[in-house]
Amino acid sequence: MAGQGPVTRTARLPGGPLLPYAEQGDPAGPPVVLLHAVADSWRAFEPLMARLPGTLHVLAPSQRGHGCASCPPQGYRPADFAADLAGFLDLLGIERAVLVGASSAGFTVRRFAADHPRRVTGLVFLGSPALLCDNPAAAALRESVARFTDPLDPVAVRALVESLPTRPLPPEFVDLMVQESLRAPARVWRDTLQGLLDETDLGGLDGVTAPALLIWGDRDGILPRADQERLAAALPRSTLLVHEGSGHVVHWDDPARTATDLAAFVAACAGPA
Template identity: 45%
Template sequence: MEKNRNLLSVRLATGVTLPYLAQGDANGTPLVLLHAWGESLGSFDRLTPLLRAGIRVFAPDQRGHGEADKPATGYALAQFTADVVAFLDELGLTRAVLLGSSSGGYVAQQVAIDHPERVAGLILVGSPRTLKGRPAFAAEVEKLTDPIDLGWVRATLGWFPLVGDVPEWFVDDRVVDGVRMPARVWIEALRGLYSAEPPTEIGTITAPTLILWAAADGLLSEVDERALAAAIPASRLIVYENTGHLVLWERPDRVAADVTDFLLTLR
Protein backbone atom coordinates (compact mmCIF):
# COMPACT_ATOMS: atom_id res chain seq x y z
CA MET A 1 0.00 0.00 0.00
CA GLU A 2 2.49 2.59 -1.12
CA LYS A 3 1.49 6.16 -0.51
CA ASN A 4 0.55 8.49 -3.31
CA ARG A 5 3.30 11.07 -3.18
CA ASN A 6 3.86 14.22 -5.20
CA LEU A 7 7.52 13.67 -5.91
CA LEU A 8 9.93 16.03 -7.60
CA SER A 9 12.97 14.92 -9.57
CA VAL A 10 16.48 16.27 -9.96
CA ARG A 11 19.37 15.43 -12.28
CA LEU A 12 22.60 15.57 -10.31
CA ALA A 13 26.04 16.64 -11.47
CA THR A 14 27.13 13.08 -10.59
CA GLY A 15 25.03 11.87 -13.51
CA VAL A 16 22.06 10.25 -11.77
CA THR A 17 18.47 11.38 -11.54
CA LEU A 18 16.85 11.11 -8.13
CA PRO A 19 13.17 11.51 -7.26
CA TYR A 20 12.61 13.20 -3.93
CA LEU A 21 9.92 14.27 -1.52
CA ALA A 22 9.87 17.90 -0.37
CA GLN A 23 7.45 18.99 2.32
CA GLY A 24 7.05 21.27 5.30
CA ASP A 25 7.81 24.88 6.10
CA ALA A 26 9.57 26.50 3.14
CA ASN A 27 11.55 28.65 5.57
CA GLY A 28 12.16 25.86 8.07
CA THR A 29 15.35 24.05 8.99
CA PRO A 30 16.43 21.90 6.01
CA LEU A 31 16.40 18.22 6.98
CA VAL A 32 17.60 15.65 4.43
CA LEU A 33 16.51 12.04 5.09
CA LEU A 34 18.78 9.23 3.88
CA HIS A 35 17.26 5.75 3.78
CA ALA A 36 19.01 2.44 4.38
CA TRP A 37 20.41 -0.08 1.90
CA GLY A 38 17.57 -2.01 0.30
CA GLU A 39 14.91 0.62 1.12
CA SER A 40 13.60 3.84 -0.44
CA LEU A 41 12.30 7.24 0.58
CA GLY A 42 9.09 5.41 1.46
CA SER A 43 10.78 4.18 4.64
CA PHE A 44 10.09 7.66 6.04
CA ASP A 45 6.33 7.49 5.39
CA ARG A 46 5.53 7.06 9.07
CA LEU A 47 8.02 9.69 10.24
CA THR A 48 7.38 12.71 8.03
CA PRO A 49 3.74 13.28 9.09
CA LEU A 50 4.89 13.46 12.72
CA LEU A 51 7.55 16.14 12.27
CA ARG A 52 6.46 19.45 13.71
CA ALA A 53 6.35 22.91 12.16
CA GLY A 54 9.57 24.72 11.37
CA ILE A 55 11.18 21.86 9.42
CA ARG A 56 11.67 21.61 5.65
CA VAL A 57 12.03 17.92 4.77
CA PHE A 58 13.77 16.52 1.71
CA ALA A 59 13.83 12.74 1.19
CA PRO A 60 15.51 11.38 -1.95
CA ASP A 61 15.68 7.86 -3.29
CA GLN A 62 19.39 7.08 -3.39
CA ARG A 63 21.01 5.77 -6.56
CA GLY A 64 19.95 2.23 -7.40
CA HIS A 65 17.02 2.35 -4.99
CA GLY A 66 13.32 3.12 -5.34
CA GLU A 67 12.65 5.08 -8.52
CA ALA A 68 16.16 6.54 -8.78
CA ASP A 69 18.45 5.81 -11.70
CA LYS A 70 20.13 2.42 -11.48
CA PRO A 71 23.47 2.74 -13.28
CA ALA A 72 25.59 -0.32 -13.99
CA THR A 73 28.33 0.93 -11.66
CA GLY A 74 28.88 3.59 -9.01
CA TYR A 75 27.90 2.08 -5.66
CA ALA A 76 30.93 2.87 -3.53
CA LEU A 77 30.37 4.86 -0.34
CA ALA A 78 32.19 7.79 -1.94
CA GLN A 79 29.67 7.90 -4.78
CA PHE A 80 26.64 7.83 -2.48
CA THR A 81 28.32 10.64 -0.56
CA ALA A 82 28.94 12.68 -3.71
CA ASP A 83 25.27 12.29 -4.62
CA VAL A 84 24.19 13.83 -1.31
CA VAL A 85 26.43 16.86 -1.83
CA ALA A 86 25.23 17.22 -5.42
CA PHE A 87 21.65 16.96 -4.16
CA LEU A 88 22.28 19.84 -1.74
CA ASP A 89 23.80 21.84 -4.60
CA GLU A 90 20.82 21.31 -6.89
CA LEU A 91 18.37 22.32 -4.17
CA GLY A 92 20.42 25.40 -3.33
CA LEU A 93 21.04 24.25 0.24
CA THR A 94 24.28 25.67 1.60
CA ARG A 95 23.89 23.60 4.77
CA ALA A 96 21.40 21.04 6.03
CA VAL A 97 20.83 18.59 8.85
CA LEU A 98 21.26 15.00 7.66
CA LEU A 99 19.25 12.15 9.14
CA GLY A 100 20.46 8.70 8.18
CA SER A 101 18.66 5.46 8.98
CA SER A 102 20.94 2.42 9.43
CA SER A 103 23.42 2.44 6.53
CA GLY A 104 21.98 5.79 5.45
CA GLY A 105 23.66 7.08 8.59
CA TYR A 106 26.97 5.70 7.33
CA VAL A 107 26.57 7.84 4.21
CA ALA A 108 25.65 10.84 6.37
CA GLN A 109 28.78 10.34 8.48
CA GLN A 110 30.95 10.34 5.37
CA VAL A 111 29.36 13.56 4.12
CA ALA A 112 30.10 15.15 7.50
CA ILE A 113 33.74 14.05 7.25
CA ASP A 114 34.28 15.12 3.63
CA HIS A 115 32.15 18.28 3.62
CA PRO A 116 31.76 19.56 7.20
CA GLU A 117 30.76 23.00 5.95
CA ARG A 118 27.58 21.51 4.41
CA VAL A 119 26.36 19.68 7.53
CA ALA A 120 24.56 21.71 10.20
CA GLY A 121 23.84 18.60 12.24
CA LEU A 122 23.63 14.81 12.10
CA ILE A 123 20.93 12.43 13.30
CA LEU A 124 22.06 8.81 13.20
CA VAL A 125 19.19 6.36 13.65
CA GLY A 126 20.39 2.80 14.23
CA SER A 127 23.54 3.75 12.37
CA PRO A 128 26.78 1.74 12.54
CA ARG A 129 30.17 2.99 13.63
CA THR A 130 31.76 0.56 11.19
CA LEU A 131 30.65 -1.80 8.44
CA LYS A 132 34.21 -2.87 7.64
CA GLY A 133 34.44 -6.54 6.75
CA ARG A 134 32.19 -8.82 4.75
CA PRO A 135 28.97 -9.66 6.64
CA ALA A 136 27.78 -13.25 6.82
CA PHE A 137 24.76 -12.60 4.62
CA ALA A 138 26.91 -11.16 1.79
CA ALA A 139 27.39 -14.68 0.40
CA GLU A 140 23.63 -15.02 -0.02
CA VAL A 141 23.30 -11.57 -1.59
CA GLU A 142 26.10 -12.29 -4.07
CA LYS A 143 24.14 -15.24 -5.47
CA LEU A 144 21.23 -13.02 -6.49
CA THR A 145 20.02 -12.88 -10.08
CA ASP A 146 17.21 -10.93 -11.72
CA PRO A 147 14.32 -10.79 -11.24
CA ILE A 148 14.52 -10.47 -7.47
CA ASP A 149 12.16 -12.87 -5.74
CA LEU A 150 9.57 -11.25 -3.46
CA GLY A 151 9.70 -14.16 -1.04
CA TRP A 152 13.46 -13.83 -0.75
CA VAL A 153 13.18 -10.15 0.10
CA ARG A 154 10.58 -10.86 2.77
CA ALA A 155 12.82 -13.55 4.23
CA THR A 156 15.71 -11.07 4.52
CA LEU A 157 13.72 -9.15 7.11
CA GLY A 158 14.70 -11.95 9.46
CA TRP A 159 18.23 -10.54 9.39
CA PHE A 160 16.88 -7.59 11.40
CA PRO A 161 14.25 -8.98 13.81
CA LEU A 162 11.46 -6.65 14.89
CA VAL A 163 10.75 -6.18 18.58
CA GLY A 164 7.82 -3.78 18.34
CA ASP A 165 4.72 -3.82 16.16
CA VAL A 166 5.02 -2.45 12.61
CA PRO A 167 1.98 -2.03 10.32
CA GLU A 168 1.72 -4.77 7.71
CA TRP A 169 1.33 -2.24 4.89
CA PHE A 170 4.64 -0.62 5.82
CA VAL A 171 6.48 -3.96 5.81
CA ASP A 172 4.88 -4.84 2.47
CA ASP A 173 6.11 -1.56 1.00
CA ARG A 174 9.66 -2.27 2.13
CA VAL A 175 9.47 -5.70 0.45
CA VAL A 176 8.47 -3.93 -2.77
CA ASP A 177 11.51 -1.66 -2.31
CA GLY A 178 13.72 -4.72 -2.37
CA VAL A 179 12.06 -6.24 -5.43
CA ARG A 180 12.62 -3.00 -7.36
CA MET A 181 16.39 -3.19 -6.84
CA PRO A 182 18.32 -5.11 -9.52
CA ALA A 183 20.60 -7.88 -8.29
CA ARG A 184 23.69 -5.86 -9.20
CA VAL A 185 22.57 -3.02 -6.92
CA TRP A 186 21.95 -5.36 -4.00
CA ILE A 187 25.45 -6.76 -4.49
CA GLU A 188 27.46 -3.67 -5.34
CA ALA A 189 25.81 -1.33 -2.82
CA LEU A 190 26.46 -3.80 -0.01
CA ARG A 191 30.05 -4.25 -1.17
CA GLY A 192 30.47 -0.49 -1.31
CA LEU A 193 29.49 -0.23 2.34
CA TYR A 194 31.56 -3.04 3.83
CA SER A 195 34.67 -2.30 1.76
CA ALA A 196 34.82 1.38 2.76
CA GLU A 197 36.95 2.71 5.58
CA PRO A 198 34.70 3.66 8.52
CA PRO A 199 34.14 7.43 8.36
CA THR A 200 35.04 8.15 11.98
CA GLU A 201 38.32 6.28 11.54
CA ILE A 202 39.54 8.63 8.81
CA GLY A 203 38.36 11.94 10.22
CA THR A 204 36.52 13.71 13.01
CA ILE A 205 32.89 14.72 12.73
CA THR A 206 32.49 18.23 14.13
CA ALA A 207 28.76 18.67 13.53
CA PRO A 208 26.35 18.44 16.49
CA THR A 209 25.10 14.85 16.40
CA LEU A 210 22.17 12.93 17.84
CA ILE A 211 22.62 9.14 17.97
CA LEU A 212 19.50 6.99 18.43
CA TRP A 213 20.29 3.36 19.22
CA ALA A 214 18.03 0.46 20.19
CA ALA A 215 18.88 -1.65 23.22
CA ALA A 216 17.55 -4.80 21.49
CA ASP A 217 19.55 -4.20 18.30
CA GLY A 218 20.97 -7.55 17.32
CA LEU A 219 23.28 -5.98 14.73
CA LEU A 220 24.85 -3.00 16.50
CA SER A 221 26.22 -3.50 19.99
CA GLU A 222 26.19 -1.02 22.85
CA VAL A 223 29.97 -1.06 22.81
CA ASP A 224 30.01 0.00 19.16
CA GLU A 225 27.43 2.73 19.62
CA ARG A 226 29.20 4.18 22.63
CA ALA A 227 32.41 4.09 20.59
CA LEU A 228 30.59 5.99 17.83
CA ALA A 229 29.44 8.59 20.33
CA ALA A 230 32.95 8.87 21.75
CA ALA A 231 34.35 9.45 18.25
CA ILE A 232 32.02 12.42 17.66
CA PRO A 233 32.83 15.16 20.19
CA ALA A 234 29.53 17.04 19.94
CA SER A 235 27.26 14.01 20.15
CA ARG A 236 24.48 12.73 22.39
CA LEU A 237 23.41 9.08 22.56
CA ILE A 238 19.80 8.17 23.34
CA VAL A 239 18.97 4.51 23.98
CA TYR A 240 15.55 3.16 23.01
CA GLU A 241 14.50 0.25 25.18
CA ASN A 242 12.41 -2.62 23.78
CA THR A 243 13.31 -1.68 20.21
CA GLY A 244 15.21 -3.56 17.51
CA HIS A 245 17.66 -2.45 14.84
CA LEU A 246 14.95 -1.01 12.60
CA VAL A 247 14.36 1.93 14.93
CA LEU A 248 12.66 4.04 12.28
CA TRP A 249 10.19 1.26 11.52
CA GLU A 250 9.28 0.57 15.12
CA ARG A 251 9.39 3.98 16.82
CA PRO A 252 8.62 6.78 14.33
CA ASP A 253 6.72 8.71 16.99
CA ARG A 254 9.64 8.86 19.38
CA VAL A 255 12.13 9.49 16.57
CA ALA A 256 10.01 12.46 15.43
CA ALA A 257 9.94 13.91 18.94
CA ASP A 258 13.68 13.47 19.46
CA VAL A 259 14.47 14.91 16.02
CA THR A 260 12.31 17.96 16.66
CA ASP A 261 13.91 18.57 20.05
CA PHE A 262 17.39 18.21 18.56
CA LEU A 263 16.67 20.67 15.75
CA LEU A 264 15.55 23.24 18.30
CA THR A 265 19.02 23.09 19.87
CA LEU A 266 20.60 24.08 16.54
CA ARG A 267 18.74 27.35 16.18
Protein backbone atom coordinates in the same frame (compact mmCIF):
# COMPACT_ATOMS: atom_id res chain seq x y z
CA MET B 1 2.11 18.44 15.68
CA ALA B 2 2.81 16.76 12.38
CA GLY B 3 2.76 18.77 9.18
CA GLN B 4 1.08 18.08 5.86
CA GLY B 5 2.07 15.04 3.87
CA PRO B 6 4.99 15.00 1.45
CA VAL B 7 5.01 16.11 -2.17
CA THR B 8 7.05 13.93 -4.52
CA ARG B 9 9.45 15.57 -6.96
CA THR B 10 12.44 14.59 -9.07
CA ALA B 11 16.01 15.89 -8.97
CA ARG B 12 18.21 15.39 -12.03
CA LEU B 13 21.77 15.74 -10.80
CA PRO B 14 24.10 17.39 -13.35
CA GLY B 15 26.05 14.55 -14.92
CA GLY B 16 24.53 12.13 -12.42
CA PRO B 17 21.44 10.06 -11.70
CA LEU B 18 17.79 11.02 -11.54
CA LEU B 19 16.65 10.97 -7.90
CA PRO B 20 12.98 11.01 -6.88
CA TYR B 21 12.50 12.73 -3.54
CA ALA B 22 9.79 13.63 -1.08
CA GLU B 23 9.51 17.13 0.34
CA GLN B 24 7.34 18.41 3.14
CA GLY B 25 7.08 21.20 5.67
CA ASP B 26 8.04 24.86 5.65
CA PRO B 27 10.55 25.72 2.88
CA ALA B 28 11.85 28.47 5.16
CA GLY B 29 12.33 26.05 8.05
CA PRO B 30 15.51 24.23 9.06
CA PRO B 31 16.47 21.80 6.26
CA VAL B 32 16.50 18.14 7.30
CA VAL B 33 17.63 15.51 4.78
CA LEU B 34 16.65 11.89 5.39
CA LEU B 35 18.80 9.20 3.75
CA HIS B 36 17.52 5.63 3.64
CA ALA B 37 19.37 2.34 4.12
CA VAL B 38 20.53 -0.12 1.49
CA ALA B 39 17.67 -1.52 -0.65
CA ASP B 40 15.11 0.92 0.79
CA SER B 41 13.73 4.11 -0.78
CA TRP B 42 12.48 7.42 0.58
CA ARG B 43 9.25 5.65 1.44
CA ALA B 44 10.97 3.92 4.36
CA PHE B 45 10.59 7.27 6.14
CA GLU B 46 6.83 7.61 5.67
CA PRO B 47 5.97 6.68 9.29
CA LEU B 48 8.58 9.14 10.58
CA MET B 49 7.68 11.96 8.21
CA ALA B 50 4.01 11.70 9.15
CA ARG B 51 4.98 12.64 12.71
CA LEU B 52 7.49 15.43 12.09
CA PRO B 53 6.39 19.02 12.69
CA GLY B 54 5.49 21.16 9.71
CA THR B 55 8.03 23.76 10.83
CA LEU B 56 10.84 21.59 9.42
CA HIS B 57 11.83 21.55 5.76
CA VAL B 58 12.13 17.80 5.23
CA LEU B 59 13.68 16.26 2.12
CA ALA B 60 13.98 12.51 1.55
CA PRO B 61 15.61 11.35 -1.71
CA SER B 62 15.67 7.83 -3.06
CA GLN B 63 19.34 7.18 -3.70
CA ARG B 64 20.90 5.88 -6.91
CA GLY B 65 19.91 2.32 -7.73
CA HIS B 66 17.06 2.35 -5.21
CA GLY B 67 13.32 2.81 -5.52
CA CYS B 68 12.57 4.61 -8.77
CA ALA B 69 15.95 6.38 -8.98
CA SER B 70 18.31 5.94 -11.91
CA CYS B 71 20.42 2.81 -11.71
CA PRO B 72 23.90 3.47 -13.14
CA PRO B 73 26.16 0.46 -13.74
CA GLN B 74 28.57 1.48 -10.98
CA GLY B 75 29.08 3.98 -8.17
CA TYR B 76 27.69 2.39 -4.99
CA ARG B 77 30.37 3.22 -2.44
CA PRO B 78 29.69 5.65 0.42
CA ALA B 79 31.80 8.25 -1.41
CA ASP B 80 29.54 7.95 -4.47
CA PHE B 81 26.37 8.40 -2.44
CA ALA B 82 27.98 11.34 -0.62
CA ALA B 83 28.80 12.97 -3.96
CA ASP B 84 25.16 12.56 -4.98
CA LEU B 85 24.12 14.17 -1.70
CA ALA B 86 26.34 17.17 -2.45
CA GLY B 87 24.82 17.46 -5.91
CA PHE B 88 21.31 17.15 -4.49
CA LEU B 89 21.87 19.94 -1.97
CA ASP B 90 23.48 22.14 -4.61
CA LEU B 91 20.59 21.60 -7.01
CA LEU B 92 18.04 22.58 -4.36
CA GLY B 93 20.11 25.54 -3.17
CA ILE B 94 20.59 24.19 0.34
CA GLU B 95 23.85 25.38 1.86
CA ARG B 96 23.59 23.62 5.25
CA ALA B 97 21.33 20.93 6.65
CA VAL B 98 20.77 18.42 9.39
CA LEU B 99 21.60 15.07 7.81
CA VAL B 100 19.86 11.91 8.99
CA GLY B 101 21.32 8.54 8.04
CA ALA B 102 19.30 5.37 8.62
CA SER B 103 21.42 2.27 9.17
CA SER B 104 23.93 1.99 6.28
CA ALA B 105 23.23 5.56 5.13
CA GLY B 106 25.16 6.70 8.16
CA PHE B 107 28.30 5.93 6.14
CA THR B 108 27.11 8.43 3.52
CA VAL B 109 26.42 11.28 5.94
CA ARG B 110 29.72 10.63 7.72
CA ARG B 111 31.64 10.85 4.48
CA PHE B 112 29.81 14.01 3.46
CA ALA B 113 30.38 15.61 6.87
CA ALA B 114 34.09 14.78 6.79
CA ASP B 115 34.43 16.26 3.30
CA HIS B 116 32.10 19.25 3.81
CA PRO B 117 31.99 20.01 7.55
CA ARG B 118 30.69 23.56 7.06
CA ARG B 119 27.61 22.29 5.21
CA VAL B 120 26.40 20.22 8.15
CA THR B 121 24.22 21.73 10.88
CA GLY B 122 23.91 18.41 12.68
CA LEU B 123 24.12 14.65 12.15
CA VAL B 124 21.58 12.05 13.21
CA PHE B 125 22.33 8.33 13.03
CA LEU B 126 19.35 5.95 13.25
CA GLY B 127 20.74 2.52 14.10
CA SER B 128 23.82 3.28 12.00
CA PRO B 129 26.95 1.16 12.46
CA ALA B 130 30.40 2.42 13.31
CA LEU B 131 31.86 -0.22 10.98
CA LEU B 132 30.56 -3.36 9.29
CA CYS B 133 33.85 -4.91 8.17
CA ASP B 134 34.08 -6.82 11.46
CA ASN B 135 30.35 -7.36 12.01
CA PRO B 136 29.22 -11.03 11.87
CA ALA B 137 25.66 -10.11 10.86
CA ALA B 138 26.97 -8.07 7.92
CA ALA B 139 29.21 -10.94 6.84
CA ALA B 140 26.23 -13.30 6.90
CA LEU B 141 24.16 -10.83 4.89
CA ARG B 142 26.94 -10.56 2.30
CA GLU B 143 26.86 -14.33 1.86
CA SER B 144 23.10 -14.25 1.36
CA VAL B 145 23.17 -11.30 -1.02
CA ALA B 146 25.95 -12.93 -3.06
CA ARG B 147 23.40 -15.55 -4.07
CA PHE B 148 20.79 -12.99 -5.20
CA THR B 149 19.82 -13.05 -8.87
CA ASP B 150 17.31 -11.03 -10.86
CA PRO B 151 14.43 -11.04 -10.42
CA LEU B 152 14.85 -11.08 -6.66
CA ASP B 153 13.06 -13.67 -4.58
CA PRO B 154 10.12 -11.90 -2.84
CA VAL B 155 10.10 -14.51 -0.07
CA ALA B 156 13.74 -13.88 0.81
CA VAL B 157 13.29 -10.11 0.70
CA ARG B 158 10.17 -10.28 2.88
CA ALA B 159 12.00 -12.39 5.44
CA LEU B 160 14.74 -9.77 5.63
CA VAL B 161 12.28 -6.87 6.02
CA GLU B 162 10.29 -8.70 8.68
CA SER B 163 13.44 -9.53 10.66
CA LEU B 164 14.26 -5.88 11.34
CA PRO B 165 11.53 -4.49 13.64
CA THR B 166 10.69 -5.76 17.12
CA ARG B 167 7.15 -4.36 17.14
CA PRO B 168 4.34 -5.26 14.72
CA LEU B 169 4.18 -3.07 11.62
CA PRO B 170 1.04 -2.41 9.57
CA PRO B 171 0.88 -5.20 6.97
CA GLU B 172 0.44 -2.68 4.16
CA PHE B 173 3.68 -0.95 5.16
CA VAL B 174 5.56 -4.24 5.20
CA ASP B 175 4.21 -4.97 1.72
CA LEU B 176 5.35 -1.54 0.57
CA MET B 177 8.86 -2.02 1.91
CA VAL B 178 9.12 -5.43 0.25
CA GLN B 179 8.04 -3.95 -3.09
CA GLU B 180 10.50 -1.07 -2.75
CA SER B 181 13.35 -3.46 -1.93
CA LEU B 182 12.50 -5.60 -4.95
CA ARG B 183 13.10 -2.57 -7.18
CA ALA B 184 16.85 -2.62 -6.46
CA PRO B 185 18.67 -5.04 -8.79
CA ALA B 186 20.79 -7.78 -7.28
CA ARG B 187 23.98 -6.01 -8.36
CA VAL B 188 22.97 -2.87 -6.43
CA TRP B 189 22.46 -4.94 -3.29
CA ARG B 190 25.87 -6.58 -3.78
CA ASP B 191 27.82 -3.47 -4.76
CA THR B 192 26.32 -1.28 -2.04
CA LEU B 193 26.96 -3.85 0.66
CA GLN B 194 30.52 -4.43 -0.55
CA GLY B 195 31.15 -0.69 -0.48
CA LEU B 196 30.09 -0.65 3.17
CA LEU B 197 32.26 -3.61 4.08
CA ASP B 198 35.26 -2.00 2.39
CA GLU B 199 35.13 0.87 4.91
CA THR B 200 37.67 -0.13 7.54
CA ASP B 201 38.20 2.94 9.71
CA LEU B 202 36.52 5.98 11.21
CA GLY B 203 39.09 8.46 9.94
CA GLY B 204 38.10 12.04 9.29
CA LEU B 205 35.35 12.30 11.88
CA ASP B 206 37.54 14.15 14.38
CA GLY B 207 37.18 17.22 12.16
CA VAL B 208 33.39 17.15 12.22
CA THR B 209 32.42 19.89 14.65
CA ALA B 210 28.63 19.71 14.18
CA PRO B 211 26.64 18.03 16.96
CA ALA B 212 25.68 14.41 16.39
CA LEU B 213 22.80 12.35 17.77
CA LEU B 214 22.92 8.55 17.73
CA ILE B 215 19.58 6.80 18.26
CA TRP B 216 19.91 3.08 18.90
CA GLY B 217 17.38 0.43 19.89
CA ASP B 218 18.48 -1.79 22.74
CA ARG B 219 16.97 -4.81 20.95
CA ASP B 220 19.00 -4.24 17.81
CA GLY B 221 20.04 -7.68 16.60
CA ILE B 222 22.68 -6.30 14.23
CA LEU B 223 24.52 -3.62 16.19
CA PRO B 224 25.70 -4.15 19.78
CA ARG B 225 25.93 -1.19 22.12
CA ALA B 226 29.73 -1.31 21.92
CA ASP B 227 29.47 -0.47 18.21
CA GLN B 228 27.43 2.62 18.97
CA GLU B 229 29.80 3.71 21.71
CA ARG B 230 32.64 3.35 19.20
CA LEU B 231 30.90 5.64 16.72
CA ALA B 232 29.98 8.14 19.44
CA ALA B 233 33.61 8.26 20.61
CA ALA B 234 34.77 9.10 17.07
CA LEU B 235 32.50 12.15 16.86
CA PRO B 236 33.65 15.15 18.93
CA ARG B 237 30.13 16.34 19.88
CA SER B 238 27.96 13.25 20.11
CA THR B 239 25.07 12.00 22.23
CA LEU B 240 23.91 8.38 22.32
CA LEU B 241 20.18 8.02 22.92
CA VAL B 242 18.82 4.54 23.65
CA HIS B 243 15.29 3.57 22.64
CA GLU B 244 14.22 0.79 24.95
CA GLY B 245 12.41 -2.04 23.21
CA SER B 246 13.27 -0.93 19.68
CA GLY B 247 15.26 -2.96 17.19
CA HIS B 248 17.55 -2.04 14.33
CA VAL B 249 15.10 0.29 12.57
CA VAL B 250 14.13 2.65 15.36
CA HIS B 251 12.03 4.86 13.06
CA TRP B 252 9.82 1.85 12.28
CA ASP B 253 9.59 0.49 15.80
CA ASP B 254 8.81 3.85 17.42
CA PRO B 255 8.33 6.56 14.78
CA ALA B 256 6.61 8.93 17.22
CA ARG B 257 9.48 8.94 19.70
CA THR B 258 12.06 9.12 16.91
CA ALA B 259 10.26 12.13 15.41
CA THR B 260 10.15 13.86 18.80
CA ASP B 261 13.85 13.24 19.39
CA LEU B 262 14.76 14.38 15.89
CA ALA B 263 12.69 17.57 16.10
CA ALA B 264 14.21 18.44 19.48
CA PHE B 265 17.72 17.89 18.10
CA VAL B 266 17.05 20.09 15.07
CA ALA B 267 15.71 22.84 17.35
CA ALA B 268 18.83 22.61 19.51
CA CYS B 269 21.06 22.82 16.43
CA ALA B 270 19.21 25.92 15.27
CA GLY B 271 19.84 27.61 18.61
CA PRO B 272 17.83 30.49 20.08
CA ALA B 273 15.43 32.28 17.75
